Amino acid sequence: MKSILKAINENTILISDGAWGTFLHQRGLQPGECPELWNITHRDDVFAIAKSYIDAGADIILTNSFGGSPIKLKHYDLQDRTAELNEAAAIISREAAGKDHFVLGSIGPTGIMLMMGDVTEDELYRGFCIQADALKKGGVDAFCIETMSAIDEAMLAIRAVKETTGSEVACTFTFEKTVNNEYRTMMGVSPTDMVSALKEVGVDIIGTNCGNGIDQMIDIVKEIRTVDPVTPILVHANAGKPTFENGKTVFPETPEEMAKKVHTLIRSGANIVGGCCGTTPQHIRALVSSIRMKN
Amino acid sequence: MNELIERLGRCVERGKVNKISPYPNDMKGQDGADELTKQSLEAAISPSEILQTCNDAMQRIGERFSRNEVFVPELLMSAKAMHSVMAHLKPFFQTGSVKAKGKFVLGTVAGDLHDIGKNLVAMVVEGNGWQVIDLGVDVKSSKFIEAVKSHPGCLVGLSTLLTTTMMNMSKTVQEIKTQSPSTVVIVGGAPLTMDAAMKMGADGYSPDPQGAVAFLNKFAAA
Numbered sequence: 001m002k003s004i005l006k007a008i009n010e011n012t013i014l015i016s017d018g019a020w021g022t023f024l025h026q027r028g029l030q031p032g033e034c035p036e037l038w039n040i041t042h043r044d045d046v047f048a049i050a051k052s053y054i055d056a057g058a059d060i061i062l063t064n065s066f067g068g069s070p071i072k073l074k075h076y077d078l079q080d081r082t083a084e085l086n087e088a089a090a091i092i093s094r095e096a097a098g099k100d101h102f103v104l105g106s107i108g109p110t111g112i113m114l115m116m117g118d119v120t121e122d123e124l125y126r127g128f129c130i131q132a133d134a135l136k137k138g139g140v141d142a143f144c145i146e147t148m149s150a151i152d153e154a155m156l157a158i159r160a161v162k163e164t165t166g167s168e169v170a171c172t173f174t175f176e177k178t179v180n181n182e183y184r185t186m187m188g189v190s191p192t193d194m195v196s197a198l199k200e201v202g203v204d205i206i207g208t209n210c211g212n213g214i215d216q217m218i219d220i221v222k223e224i225r226t227v228d229p230v231t232p233i234l235v236h237a238n239a240g241k242p243t244f245e246n247g248k249t250v251f252p253e254t255p256e257e258m259a260k261k262v263h264t265l266i267r268s269g270a271n272i273v274g275g276c277c278g279t280t281p282q283h284i285r286a287l288v289s290s291i292r293m294k295n
Numbered sequence: 296m297n298e299l300i301e302r303l304g305r306c307v308e309r310g311k312v313n314k315i316s317p318y319p320n321d322m323k324g325q326d327g328a329d330e331l332t333k334q335s336l337e338a339a340i341s342p343s344e345i346l347q348t349c350n351d352a353m354q355r356i357g358e359r360f361s362r363n364e365v366f367v368p369e370l371l372m373s374a375k376a377m378h379s380v381m382a383h384l385k386p387f388f389q390t391g392s393v394k395a396k397g398k399f400v401l402g403t404v405a406g407d408l409h410d411i412g413k414n415l416v417a418m419v420v421e422g423n424g425w426q427v428i429d430l431g432v433d434v435k436s437s438k439f440i441e442a443v444k445s446h447p448g449c450l451v452g453l454s455t456l457l458t459t460t461m462m463n464m465s466k467t468v469q470e471i472k473t474q475s476p477s478t479v480v481i482v483g484g485a486p487l488t489m490d491a492a493m494k495m496g497a498d499g500y501s502p503d504p505q506g507a508v509a510f511l512n513k514f515a516a517a
Contacts, residue, residue, distance in 0.1 A: 025459045031406020032433055075408050111409060115368055178363035186411075188366030242458045244491035249461045277458055 002141050004060070004102055004168055005204055008232045008271045013291055014102070016060040016236060016274025017053035018284050022251075024049065024064070034076040036068045039088035046089075050096035056281040057288035060272065061097050062144055065089035065135060066108035070127040071119065082127075083134040090138020104144040104170065105135030107157055114152045121156060128160035135165075142168035146209050146236065149174060149185035151197045158201045170205035170234050170272075171198050175220055176212070183220050191223040199231065207234035210276045212241040213253055214261045218268050225269035232271040239278035251278025255286035262287055300340055300348050303331040303380070307352035307422075310372025312379050318372055328376035332383040342387040346424065349380045353422035357505030367415065370504070374418030381421070395426035396515035398449035400442045402430035404464045409456035412484055416452060419504035425511060436470040443475050450514055452507060453497075455484040465495040472496055481510050 007014060024035050027045045038046050046064050053061050068086045070079040078085065086105075093103045107128065112119045132143065143161045148154040154171055161169050173194050175183040184190055189197075191208070198206055206228070208220045214237045221233055239251035239258065262273055273291075275283050305311075306328040309319050313329035326334070328349075335345050356373040359365045387393045399420050403413045410432050421427045428446060430438055439451060451471060455464050464487075468480050481499035482492045483506075492500030501507040 021457075022459060031457070031460045031463055032408075111411065113367075113371070113411070116371060179361075180363055182363075184363065184366060186367045188368060241488070242461070242486050242491075243488065244461055244465070244494050247462060247465060249458045249486070251458075 002102060004142050004170075004272075005232065007059075007102075013266055013270075014059045014272040015057065015284065015288050015291060016104075016234065016272050017058045017062055018275035018279035018281065019277050020049060020062065020064055020066065020106075022277055023280070034067070034073070034078055036065055036073065036085040036089065037076065037078060039064055039085055039092060043088070043092060047092050047096055050093045052281040053284055054096050054098075054101055056284040057292075058101070058274065058284050060102040060104055060274070061093050062104050062106040063089040063093045063135060063138075063140060064106070065131065066106045066146070068131050069107070069110050070130060071110040071112055071124070072108070082130050086131050086134035087138040090135045090140045094139035102142065103140045104142050105132065105140035107131055107135075107143060107145045107161070108147050109149065109153060113150065121152075124153065125156050125160050128157045129164045132161040132164045136167060140167070142204075143170065144234070145169065145171040147174050148172065149189065150187045151189055151193065154194075155197060155201045158198065158203050162202055168204040170207065171203050172207040172209040172234055172236065174210040175208055175216075177216055177219075183216070183223065191220050192227050195224055195228045195231070199228070203231070205232045205234050205272070207236075207270075207272070209236035210238055213238060214258055214265060217270075218261070218265050221265060221268040221270050233269055234272040234274075235265060235270045236274045236276040237265075237279070238276045239283060242278060253278070255280070255283040258283050259286035259290035262290060266291070297335075297338070297340060299331060299335050299338055300345065302326075303328060303335055303345065304348045304352040306331055307349045307373055307376045307380065308356050310356075310369060310376050312372070312376045327379070329379040329383075332380045336383060342384050343393045345380065346384060346393050349377055350422065350424045353377055353419060354505070354508070357419050357423075357503075357508060361503045361505045367411070370415060370419070374415070374422060377418070377422040394516070396424045396512070397426070398428060398446045399425045399452060399511060400428045400430065400439065400446060400449045401452040401454070402434035402439065403432040403454045403456075404460055404467050405433055405435045406463050407455045407457050407460040408432045409454075412456060413454040416454065416483065416504045416507050420452075420508055420511060423508045423512070436467045439467060439471055440474045443471060443478050450479045450481065450511055453480065453482045455486070458486045461486055461491065468495045468497050479514060481507060483507060
């Protein structure tokens with residue numbers, strides 16, 4: 001099994017992939033359809049997305065399993081297929097990545113809040129265990145628990161993955177800028193809060209994803225680095241905040257803009273960089289040439 | 296003002312639901328919104344005064360949320376406390392001795408299954424004295440239109456979290472407006488901006504629940 005930490009320690013900046021969700025919709029996934037079911041019904045489309053990021057030069061790709069927790073799959077009455085859909089997601093990305101690139105198993109939030117009492121800790125934990133186990137069986141090297149906003153859910157997910165698979169785990173939160181110019185998740189968690197909580201459960205890589213473009217990601221990485229100079233940081237940035245033009249959703253940040261700004265992001269302390277909503281293989285290709293040229 | 300009702304308002308603002316609720320930490324073991332509403336009614340405080348006090352408390356927490364002084368957990372707990380107040384006041388709504396400001400039909404648009412934002416808006420708007428008809432998630436235009444017909448004079452709120460469902464939101468706004476041009480539609484959700492909302496043909500946009508209340512209150516029944 002390859003180690004991402006080892007690769008980072010060898011002083012490389014690793015480049016991750018771009019958006020999956022918006023890409024799946026481009027290929028015909030209808031709003032309201034289960035993206036993870038496509039791992040079975042539209043395998044070739046999912047493979048094409050994974051492969052397009054490898055072809056763009058990414059060192060790391062994720063898996064089409066963001067909403068693959070049993071709680072999320074229950075919306076589509078697919079909870080009994082949790083293991084099958086996640087394993088298929090990992091197999092597809094593994095095949096696209098080959099032996100030389102990293103595959104991170106994507107795990108997203110369940111959308112249910114522990115504090116409201118709608119779900120028990122045990123239920124959440126067991127769900128993440130099933131998902132992690134299947135992704136591991138499908139061949140992922142490590143995990144990326146992403147788009148988190150609540151400390152309790154993120155800690156449970158990290159514990160579940162670690163205890164089930166023993167693999168390296170990255171965990172990224174989604175922050176928004178408050179009116180007071182601080183960064184907080186919708187649950188009120190700051191980057192500083194995130195760091196101390198996640199380290200308690202042995203996270204290997206921390207970071208941030210989604211958000212409102214690369215400029216804000218730079219601020220967030222700087223805050224993380226003031227409290228934690230060592231833990232590797234992963235950033236998956238949106239291509240800016242979308243606008244709505246002529247009946248279509250448009251993301252404003254071009255590959256060139258992203259590639260230009262990524263150097264500040266790296267100087268601020270990011271070790272792994274990639275894209276989130278609205279980013280494309282062109283964005284990743286631009287990152288690759290910009291970063292590799294400098295190195 | 297009566298001390299009892301002042302305490303009730305504080306419980307709603309701080310999210311103290313009832314005596315056994317451990318939240319917030321510094322109010323552990325004290326009576327919560329549930330007990331204090333009951334005691335207020337027993338002390339012959341009018342239901343409309345209770346409602347007004349709690350509406351004001353919800354307004355304060357909603358404003359603090361807009362100012363990012365508190366976040367989703369605090370707002371949810373206040374809404375939960377408000378909910379326990381409303382359980383006691385329900386009979387008075389039924390007899391007509393207290394009245395809602397109007398009806399608000401709300402749902403997450405077709406293709407989007409996210410309900411946290413929509414639920415927050417529902418709770419805060421209800422806490423402000425509106426009757427909320429929550430259509431749930433993944434709501435098709437036809438279902439909104441049906442609700443508009445069965446609740447004459449209602450206002451409509453559409454929510455979306457996904458960038459991929461902004462198009463469905465736009466379609467839903469237009470279909471509602473075609474069927475019922477006078478129906479007022481407000482939209483909200485993480486990927487939206489005022490600009491996007493206006494381009495969709497919505498009448499209003501709010502980045503947070505309190506903004507929705509402020510917008511709706513312009514249309515409140517006197």
